[in-house]
Amino acid sequence: MLYGLFIASCGIAIGSALMAITRLNASHALIYLVITLLSLAVIFFLLGAPFAAALQIVIYAGAIVVLFLFVVMMLNLGRRSVERERQWLLPGIWVIPSILAGALFVILGIALIGVENQAVIDGEMIGPRRVGAALVGPYVLAVELAGVLLLAGLVGAYHLGRRYLDERRER
Amino acid sequence: MMDATGGIPLEHVIWFAITLFLIGVVGILIRRNVIFILLSLELMMNAAAVVFIAAGAFHDQADGQVMFMFILALAAAEVAVALGLVVQLSRRFKTLDIDAASEMTG
Amino acid sequence: MMNLLWLIPTFPLAGFLILCATEGKLPKVVTACIGAGSVGLSAIAATLVGWEFVTSDSTSYSQVLWTWMVVGDFNVSISLYLDYLALVMVGVITGVGFLIHLYATGYMWDEEGYSRFFAYMNLFVFAMLLLVLGDSLLLLFLGWEGVGLCSYLLIGFFHTDPANGYAARKAFVVTRVGDTALILGLFLLFREVGTLDIQQSLDGARDIWPDGSVMNTAIALLLLGGAIGKSAQVPLQTWLPDAMAGPTPVSALIHAATMVTAGVYLIARMQDLYLLSETATLCVAVVGLVTLFIASFTALVQSDIKRVLAFSTMSQIGYMFFALGVGAWSAAIFHLMTHAFFKALLFLASGSVILALHHEQDMHKMGGLWRKLPIPFWSMLIGSAALAALPFTSGFVSKDAILLTAAHSETLGMTFWSIAVAAAFMTSLYTVRMMYLTFFGETKTEPHDKSKANMWLPLLVLSVLSIGGGWLGFTVLGTLFGDKGVPFELHLKELVAIATMCVPLLGVLVGYLLFATNVFDRRKISDSAPGKAVGRFWFVGWGFDKIYDSLIVNPFRWLARVNKSDAVDYLYRFTTLVARIFHNLLTVSQNGRLRWYALTMFSGLLFVLIVVALI
DSSP: OHHHHHHHHHHHHHHHHHHHHHOSSHHHHHHHHHHHHHHHHHHHHHTTOHHHHHHIIIIIIIIIHHHHHHHHHHHTOOHHHHHHHHHHOOGGGGHHHHHHHHHHHHHHHHHHHTOOOOOEEOOOOOOHHHHHHHHHTTTHHHHHHHHHHHHHHHHHHHHHTOGGGTTOSOO | OOOSSSOEEHHHHHHHHHHHHHHHHHHHHHOOBHHHHHHHHHHHHHHHHHHHHHHHHHTTOTHHHHHHHHHHHHHHHHHHHHHHHHHHHHHHHSSOBGGGOOOOOO | OGGGTTHHHHHHHHHHHHHHHHTTOSOHHHHHHHHHHHHHHHHHHHHHHHHHHHHSSOSEEEEEEEEEEEETTEEEEEEEEEEHHHHHHHHIIIIIHHHHHHHHHHHTTTSSOHHHHHHHHHHHHHHHHHHHHBSBHHHHHHHHHHHHHHHHHHHTOSTTSHHHHHHHHHHHHHHHHHHHHHHHHHHHHHHHHSOOBHHHHHHHHHHHOOTTOHHHHHHHHHHHHHHHHHHTOTTSOTHHHHGGGSOHHHHHIIIIISGGGHHHHHHHHTHHHHHTOHHHHHHHHHHHHHHHHHHHHHHHTOOBHHHHHHHHHHHHHHHHHHHHHHTOHHHHHHHHHHHHHHHHHHHHHHHHHHHHTTSOOBGGGOOOOTTTSHHHHHHHHHHHHHHTTOTTSHHHHHHHHHHHHHHTSTTTHHHHHHHHHHHHHHHHHHHHHHHHHHHSSSOSSOOOOOOOHHHHHHHHHHHHHHHHHHHHHHHHGGGSSTTSSOOOOOOTTSHHHHHHHHHHHHHHHHHIIIIISSSSOHHHHHHSHHHHHHHHHHHTGGGHHHHHIIIIIHHHHHHHHHTTTOTTHHHHHHHHHHHHHHHHHHGGGOOOOHHHHHHHHHHHHHHHHHHHHHO
8 A cells, every 4th residue: 555655646746747847837837846746745754754754845845836936926927928938838849858868767777677676665654853863963064064055045045136236226 | 653564665766766857857958937947956856855765764764864854955045046046037138038148158 | 826716707707797787877987997897806816826826836727616516427516727828818818808998998988888888898708718717618618608699799789780780690600600510529529538627538538549530530620610610710700800890899809819719729728639630730720821811812902990900810810720730839829819919909099090080990081190199000000010020029929930830840831831921921011001091191081089098008008018028928938838839949040030030021011112102003903804803802701701691691591581481380380270170169069058058968967877887
């Protein structure tokens, strides 16, 4: 049963991912992305990582994609943009990327098949307690660095979002 | 909580991750709108996250989830900065077409 | 006191460095003091060192300055070597040099670049002293090149006129030909005897080679080649007349007294090599003989007073080479010394005349100056007398010693003697012509005598030396080459000796009749067709310039014109062309579009993975 749920979630994830990249309306695409992320959360749960699943929903789907949506709304992409997307997304444009992706798939597949190991994940829960212990234990330096990274992202986002970068005077 | 019968083969998880990653790659290559490109980028990062979680679960260690958290932090910071760039792009070039910003030619 | 030897070259070097550093910003009087004073101090040091050397019993003295390098067994040190030969040279260079510098402080007073002039002159004196005092052929060569450089700089001193630059380049290039022969000789010598220290290499040469060995002759001839270039002998003599484009003190110092005698010094210094090879010695004599003969005729038909003196110098140095070649080593060096005295005197006196006539150098425009410019007149008279080897002048003693030694030499003695005596006759002839055209007859240009004490004082001293210097020879120079030179005596009883003494007097008489009176009609001889042709031929230096122009200079110019776009450059341009082509090809892939970059990135990843998967 674990396996069945896993396959179902995989299917939903892949399906909605495909939908996400082929929509003409940005907001629709983002909603499909949310679905993908939620199904990924299910997969994480099935693999025995409830903490990761929770974080996926809260932060990824709940903050990052929402941020995307805010920006899309702010930029006010209306009907004209949908028309434009239709012009841009031509069937001919799929050829080379598909070939490339197919080749890459084949290569990675060959690499994967060559592995003889029959590894099975048995879904033992690795709870938040263990993750927390690891974070303040061996990975505490990385946590600090992640904090610095977020600070940098904060400052960068503030600066890049300012209005008078392009107008060169106080507003 | 769940019973241990019918575990998930690691190989299948990785197949899934590969597929998701490649969908992200294709998405970057075929769309001209910046928002969609960033969206595809997120797909790729999630695919990587799946592999990490799976590996951590296989070896019964918390390290996989720890890596996932860092990926999360990375994605958050990157999205913030990227969207700031998108805002600037739209102000400067009055469009979200990524091909409009091609002045750094050789 | 002899350890003051190192000061002798150092004073002029210091003068040069000071004048370089101050770049002409010092007041003229200070520049004059430094320029002439440095050489004066050097002369004083030379006197002190020389006095002690002469009164002591030693025949040589070495002073090691410092060790240049030690490579295994190869130990090279910079040191100075003094023996009688070097002492004579040092005395000439510093003594006559000081007098010329003193004269130049007055002569060059109104010219541009006063400080630059004395800087170059001091550098020249330093290089020349290094040449004669160096104990190894390396130092000699360093001095050799240094004087060549200074000659170039000083000939082209008035650099705003391109003709002067041409003359300077010509001098440098022609002497360069000689320098190449010299350096080949040095290479060979080093390879054979393994050292460049002069005394050691001569000892080595005596040990290794029997009389008349080919290698020895080859080296001696190559060194002769170098000497020919520097001393303006045939066939490399074409630069000396053009070198008169430089200021008169330069002509006096470099092209009369010192640099052109460097070749004579070289051969005298490497005496043992020549004693071992009869062929080489014969070549030296022949070179000298040919030059002295050709130059004396050429001097007869020149109009420019400095060119007369230049060809006269060429001829007199020919006498020195000739003397070396017939075995009169001491006489050659003695003639070098006396020649320095009277030739410098002649040049400086003519410089006074030229200055007084506002830089007029054409003798046909001079005349009637003997009352108006007394000091130059008497100086030139004395100098000319010494040049023509009239009795009781210093020139008489030295030249007659040479001629008599030549007459007594074994095989071609009388042939040599007769040619040399004929040239002595011509010497008197052109000297009288020069004096007559310059100082007698009607005045064509009015002189304004601007001489001050610092100009007529050197003339006075040199006049005294030109007369009295002969007596010096008997005492000092007998010891110069000891047993290797021919004994230094005058046999007044022989016919040859009497003839040698009388020929110059005969020349003076004929000259007087020819130029001052109308006994032979000059016009008829010079205006007749053969007269004109011969005159023309003599005037252009017997055609050497023309030969060199057509054989060497013009083909080279043609080649340079043909190769104007520089064929070799194509090789380098090809490299840049290839780089540019690849650049143009590769920038196609840099079109600034993000999706293109992403595509290429993934393609690259694919490629790498394929390679990894296949391996």
